[in-house]
Amino acid sequence: MHIAIIGGGITGLSAAWELQQRGIDYTVLEAAERWGGKIVSAILEIDNSKFLVEGGPDTLVTRKPEAWELANELGMLEQITDPGSETSGIYVLDNASLHPIPVSPTRFFSTPLLTLRGKLRLLAEPFQPARRDDEDESLADFVRRRLGQEALDKFIGPVLGGIYNTDPEKQSILVSSPVMREMEREGGGLFVGALQRAFRSGKKKKNKIPRFITFKNGLQALTDELARQLKGDLRLNAQVDSVRLEGVQYRISIGDGSSILADGVIFATLANQTSALIKDVAAEASHRLSAMRQQNIGTVSLVYRESDIPEKPVINGLMIPRREKRLIDAVTFTSRKMPERSTEGYAVLRVFIGGGAAQMVELPDRHLIEAIKKELAELLGITAAPQTWTAFRWECGFPQAEVGHLKRVDEIEKLLPPNLALAGSSYRGIAVPDCIRQGREAAAKLFNPQS
Ligand SMILES: Cc1cc2nc3c(=O)[nH]c(=O)nc-3n(C[C@H](O)[C@H](O)[C@H](O)COP(=O)(O)OP(=O)(O)OC[C@H]3O[C@@H](n4cnc5c(N)ncnc54)[C@H](O)[C@@H]3O)c2cc1C
Structure with a gap:
């Protein structure tokens, strides 16, 4: 055989x-x-400083155990590191201005992203009827049903759309986020389902595996x-x-x-x-x-002098909904998320391209970097040129x-x-x-x- x-x-x-x-x-x-x-890591160098960047994936969720198990079989557990939480300091672009995604109760009540009506609708999630069948629906339909239109438009849609480089109105919930439907089926909704899961995993916490992992x-x-x-x-x-x-x-x-x-x-x-x-x-x-x-996708990693980055706001990531009609889809401050991959005095950014403006992935280097510099200047006030940068592109490389x-x-x-x-x-x-x-x-x- x-x-x-x-x-x-x-x-x-x-x-x-x-x-x-x-x-x-x-x-x-x-x-x-x-x-x-698509798993590709690279080292960028400036003088004697080295910067480890990822072209494709950078973190793996351990709720799906297969990567952890494979690393264990290969004898690699000692090389695994915890990249920390992915939710803090994430902003969303709305009507051309930046808003932090409200992850704490104080932020939630004070955010101008949602109207009072939108906030009340979101808080009414536990009282929405639960769907318990196995039929598929779009990510957008699911979020609208459980959390309301505003939550979909203002932050959940951009975040999920950004993660899956997709249009939430078309994307299958059963492929992208089956866990959300499982929580609805088991707990009657997302809030209760999430609480039940947190309680269960709290009980099992003896062998502490981080929620996300990466490799040194x-x-x-x-x-x-x-x-x-x-x-x-x-x-x-x-x-x-x-x-x-x-x-x-x-x-x-x-x-x-x-x-x-x-x-x-x-x-x-x-x-x-x-x-x-x-x-x-x-x-x-x-x-x-x-x-x-299949859709175009690419990432561009750029190294700046820290002094060239405006001090405020201190952001870890920016999600850009397609309705904002920008040329880039998201920005991650890699050096804040994983400082051990950078050198003090420098800031490393990773820009995602190809979702909102597919043509970005097809641009030659010279035009690509000019377009990105313009976007970063307008959105984040970064007007200096990067010290070095590199791009990874996959034409028609991201399945929908x-x-x-x-x-x-x-x-x-x-x-x-x-x-x-x-x-x-x-x-x-x-x-x-x-x-x-x-x-x-x-x-x-x-x-x-x-x-
Ligand atoms: C920018 C980006 C960020 C991502 N972030 C994450 C993340 O943080 N976490 C996560 O879990 N996932 C993430 N993903 C998704 C994940 O990286 C991919 O889905 C996964 O790596 C795909 O692996 P694959 O082996 O199926 O396909 P690929 O990596 O695409 O490999 C397919 C291989 O087939 C080869 N091939 C194609 N045609 C032929 C042929 N005719 N003959 C021989 N060889 C051929 C190609 O050269 C290629 O090497 C990300 C993806 C991208 C693009």
Whole structure:
């Protein structure tokens, strides 16, 4: 039995890890010259100062345990660090001015973001009827139903829309935030559901695992270590061009003219990439995959002198709703969130692009940095030039899971011929732990199709 895995991001590498545990031969084919896909960490340098930045993900939620478990299996728990809370000091842009997201009761009652009516509607959440079925709905419909239109427009929509780089009116709640529907089902609402969960986790707190984790040397440490401990056939610069049936096996053709034969194939690639690869073996599934939307996304990390950053307001993050029609989607002050990755006297910012203005991801460096400098000057009063900067771009690289997505994925999987499996961010969850789970499950499923 030999399995081919197409794609060497966290999903493909996790699938290979699972196969290795089961003693199955595998080949991982990765088009790029490095492992990890969107997990990419880099060091920026100014004189003798070093700054660790992340191109893609920077923190992992431990409510989904798969990343922690994988790190444990790889013997990496000592490299894990706690990036702290993600909720303090977050601002939202509303009508061109900055407002802190009200996370404390005092802030909530004094914030001008919501009218009195909007605040009362939000506080009435526990009294809204609970929905307990399994049908999907949009993130926006869910928030409107539970917390009201104003909460959706003014801060919850921008925050969730920012996290998922998406339009909350289209995004599936069952893919992005199933936990919110679980809280509604179990507790009758978000407030009660959250309290119940806090109580339960308080009881279990003996082995304290932080809510979010990262790795001392960046998240890429995880994929680097994974690739290092994989002992199968691992090939970089191996762009797969096509997959065809040959008898009961699959012939996988690679861009350099070579090919391999495999008994099963795991596609750890995005829906549009997989669609092109399976058109000869599963035409209808390929057609349906091509209908799944993917959006541009990118990040730009910039290092400034601390003295070039206005002293007020002290913000950790800024979310920018699409209705504000800006060229950037969010800003994180990385050096405040993770000071150990920076050097005193400098400030590191990470700017997210591609959601509100997709074209930003396609701009050449010169135009990109000019556009970002203008945005940062207008929004945050930063008029100085950065000391250094770097950009990471993924054109059509961010999957959008629209309402009904999980059912569509189920149907597509039923159209696949034997021993082909789909896994990764386009299918059942976009976060890194979701990708690890899907990679491992795909590997397990090829040997036990009923599971
Ligand atoms: C800016 C950003 C921030 C994020 N932040 C977080 C976060 O904080 N926490 C979190 O949990 N998640 C976050 N995510 C999501 C998470 O990073 C991704 O969903 C996850 O890394 C995707 O992994 P993957 O292996 O499925 O896909 P990818 O990383 O996209 O890997 C797919 C691989 O397949 C290869 N490939 C494609 N076509 C072929 C082919 N024909 N032949 C061979 N190889 C091919 C590609 O080169 C690529 O390496 C973020 C994502 C982005 C972009």
